[in-house]
Amino acid sequence: MTDTTSTGTSSARLRVVRKLGRGGMADVYLCRLTGVGGFDKPVVAKVVRPEHAEDAEFARMFMEEARLSARLQHPNLIHVYGIEQTGGRLVLMMEYVDGPSFKALLRAAWRAGDADWRHVAALMSDVARGLAHAHGLAAEDGTPLRLVHRDVSLDNILVSREGIPKLIDFGIARAADRGRHTQVGTVKGKLQYMAPEQLDGLDVDHRADIYALGVCLYKALSARNPFPGKTTREIWRQRLAGEFIPLSTHRPDLPAPLLEAVARAMEPDLDARCGSAEELADVLESVALSADPPSTRAARREWVRRHAPLHEEGPEEDPSEGGLSLSLMLRGSYGGLADAGEPSDPTPGAPDGGRGAAGETPGPEPTVE
Incomplete structure (x- = not known):
């Protein structure tokens, strides 16, 4: 070749x-x-x-x-x-991107007792706007391309030290799926984020990405899984049935519009689910900006740098x-790097509790998975 x-x-x-x-x-x-x-x-x-x-x-x-x-x-x-x-x-x-994954950032923030829901909402609003742009992409003749990421997760969001989130691997998720669909167990890591229709093997549209955003929000705001099943089969059943613990159970202190936005994004009924990423972004931005004090770009940058101390020199x-x-x-001129072992996990361990802007988060030992 x-x-x-x-x-x-x-x-x-x-x-x-x-x-x-x-x-x-x-x-x-x-x-x-x-x-x-x-x-x-x-x-x-x-x-x-x-x-x-x-x-x-x-x-x-x-x-x-x-x-x-x-x-x-x-x-x-x-x-x-x-x-x-x-x-x-x-x-x-x-x-x-000079910064960690959103998952690693959240682990550090929860561990430090500083998982500020205002910044989480603002950052996820930005991610939703990026998705809205992709969902609306059209061909040169104006025909909608109907792109769907299919693999939105906290691991696939990077946050720069300037406080700017970026969704990665957009558009190659289908290629990735083809490469792993026959490997038993490889879907397990993404099971928590998949919409019921995606788990059912049905054709999916942009609303599957919105569902995954909802799961990201749930995990980020509570440091818990919405589906607490202990086995893949049990989680699968809960997901298909749309059975998850309401976010308000873990975070009754969160603003009602934020709780409602997460619930609508994770609605198993497609017709009742939030209709667009842009709509979700608007709600999240409004909640973040109406907080006292609001989540500003400068505040988010400071928050990210506090929990993602990287080398300043790059x-x-x-x-x-x-x-x-x-x-x-x-081309085979050097084989050492290609066969190198995996880099060690630089992310902090599971947090032992945390406090958002509105107060203590109830429950023992939350963790962002």
Whole structure:
């Protein structure tokens, strides 16, 4: 298979800093994009794993969805720079976000007793606006594309140290699903976020993403699972039946409009569910801004930095990886990094309690999963 480059961003100009993670579909690397005049920009490279490299249908779907992702231009969606093939592997090049996942941020905030519901509502409002932009994307002839993320979760939201949330992996979730649907148990990690119609194997629309946003809100605001089943089968039954513990049980102190917004987003009946991500965003923004004091951009930035202390100087190169060219690595000129072990989990452990802006959160040992 001939190597081709689809954009001006070439993997030959990407110097590997370190491996960020590994999934069933791809390995993820933090790289530096270098150029003339001392140009140096951190980027993320998602490299399709070897077991999928020769799957022509997987590659077609991955490239198609990556092209759609590149069309999404919104401050709360991760920006895709391009896709290319090198060393027989597909490489998706994306924006680097200097900050943790929302899940890691919330774990730290709950552990510190500072899980401020105002900031949670404001950040999720921004995510909802990003989703609304994607849901409304149209083809060049004006035909709606009806994009659905299908994999919205707290893990798939990154929060920069400027207090700006960004939804990642938009548009490639279908390719990921194809790569894992025959693997027993791999859906388990996302089970908590899936809408009933998605679990039922039915065609889904944008409302499945709204449901997942509701679950994100529930978890973020309570540090608990809405579906407390102890087995996959029990959780599955609860999800299909729409049986979940009301958020007000854990957080009676939250404003009524916020509690109602979460309940509407998680409504199992499609006709009764919140109709658009934009509508949900408006409610969340209104609640965050009407609080006393309100959640301002400056306050959110301070809150994020308080619970996500990263290196001010930016990503540092791992000496063991030596700034190797990503292209050379994938062509087999160096095997050490490709076989490197998984990075240790930098996120704090499960919190032992927390307090939002309105007071103590009831219940023992909450945790954001």
